[in-house]
Amino acid sequence: MKATAVAHANIALVKYWGKRSEAAILPEAASLSIALDRLRTTTTVELGPAADSLELDGAPADPARARAVLDAAGIHDRARIVSRNDFPTGAGLASSASGFAALATAACAAAGLRRTPQELSALARRGSGSASRSVAGGWAVWEGETARQVLPPEHWDLRFCVALCAAGPKSTGSRDAMRISRDTSPYHRAWIEQCRRDLPRALHMLSARDLPGLGDLAEKNALRMHADMLASDPPLLYWEPATVGCLQALRDLRRAGTQAWVTIDAGPHVVAICAPPDAKQVETLLRGVSGVKDVLVCAPAGGARVLP
Numbered sequence: 001m002k003a004t005a006v007a008h009a010n011i012a013l014v015k016y017w018g019k020r021s022e023a024a025i026l027p028e029a030a031s032l033s034i035a036l037d038r039l040r041t042t043t044t045v046e047l048g049p050a051a052d053s054l055e056l057d058g059a060p061a062d063p064a065r066a067r068a069v070l071d072a073a074g075i076h077d078r079a080r081i082v083s084r085n086d087f088p089t090g091a092g093l094a095s096s097a098s099g100f101a102a103l104a105t106a107a108c109a110a111a112g113l114r115r116t117p118q119e120l121s122a123l124a125r126r127g128s129g130s131a132s133r134s135v136a137g138g139w140a141v142w143e144g145e146t147a148r149q150v151l152p153p154e155h156w157d158l159r160f161c162v163a164l165c166a167a168g169p170k171s172t173g174s175r176d177a178m179r180i181s182r183d184t185s186p187y188h189r190a191w192i193e194q195c196r197r198d199l200p201r202a203l204h205m206l207s208a209r210d211l212p213g214l215g216d217l218a219e220k221n222a223l224r225m226h227a228d229m230l231a232s233d234p235p236l237l238y239w240e241p242a243t244v245g246c247l248q249a250l251r252d253l254r255r256a257g258t259q260a261w262v263t264i265d266a267g268p269h270v271v272a273i274c275a276p277p278d279a280k281q282v283e284t285l286l287r288g289v290s291g292v293k294d295v296l297v298c299a300p301a302g303g304a305r306v307l308p
C-alpha cells in the first residue's frame with residue numbers, strides 16, 4: 001500500500017496553450033516536449049490513513065488536485081502523499097508536470113493497479129495537462145487523452161539551459177490563464193492553427209536532428225504563444241526584465257555564430273536550446289544577464305518510473 005516514483009519536468013517545443021474541454025483537460029492542439037534530467041520530482045504515496053494529506057518539499061499543501069487524480073484512477077482509499085523536488089520549488093518551474101506524473105505512477109503502484117504508460121499519462125493529465133508528457137518522458141507528443149514517447153531521450157543529446165529570471169511563483173496559474181486567452185485573445189484561433197502546422201514540421205526536424213530548424217521553430221512557437229497571452233484581456237504578461245535580457249543576449253550570440261534558441265513557458269524563465277559543446281558558453285552568457293538568479297543545464301531524460 002506504499003510506493004515511490006520519480007518523474008522529470010518537461011519543456012515543450014510546440015506548446016500547449018488552450019483546452020477544448022476544461023472538465024476533461026483535453027488540448028485544442030497537440031504538443032511536443034522533451035523531459036529534463038535535472039528537474040526531477042520524487043513522490044511517495046501511502047494508502048490507508050484516515051484523511052488525505054500532501055507534503056510538498058516539507059510543507060503541508062492542499063491535496064485537492066491530487067485527489068482528482070486518485071479518483072480518476074479508481075483509488076478511493078485516503079492517501080498520504082510526500083513529494084520532493086530536486087530543483088527550486090515555487091520558482092515557477094514546471095513542477096506540476098513532474099509532480100502529477102510521479103503521483104499518478106506512485107499511486108497506481110501503491111494500489112497494486114497495473115497501468116500502461118498511456119493509461120498513466122491520461123491519469124496524470126487530470127492533475128495538469130503537461131504532466132501527461134512527463135509520464136511518457138523523452139521526446140513526447142501529447143494528443144487528445146494521452147501522451148506517448150515518440151523518440152527516446154538518447155535520440156538526440158541536446159542541452160537545455162534553464163535561466164531563472166525571478167524568485168517567486170508566477171502571477172496567474174496556467175489553468176485560469178489558458179481560459180482567459182481562449183475566451184478573450186483575438187489571436188487565439190491563429191495560435192492554435194499555428195501549433196497544428198508546427199507539430200508535423202517539428203517532428204520531421206526532430207527525426208532529422210536539425211537543430212537550426214527545430215530551434216527556430218520552437219523559439220517562434222513560444223513567442224507566438226506569448227503574443228496570444230499578451231493579447232488576452234486582462235493581458236497575461238509573464239516576462240521580467242531578465243527574460244528580455246536573456247532573449248537579447250541569445251539573439252546577439254546567434255548573430256555572432258553560436259547556435260542557440262529560446263523557449264519560455266507561462267512564466268519568466270528562459271530555456272536556451274543548444275548542442276552540448278556550446279552549453280558552457282550559453283550558461284556563462286545567461287549567468288551574466290542582469291537579474292538572472294541561477295542557470296540549470298539539463299539533458300534529455302526518460303519517463304516516470306517506480307523506484308524499487
Ligand code: PMV
Pocket residue numbers: 011012014015016017031096097128129130131174175265266
Ligand atoms: O500543464 P499546465 O496546465 O501547467 O500548462 C502548461 C502550459 C505551458 O507550460 C505554458 C506549455 C506547455 O506545453 O507545457
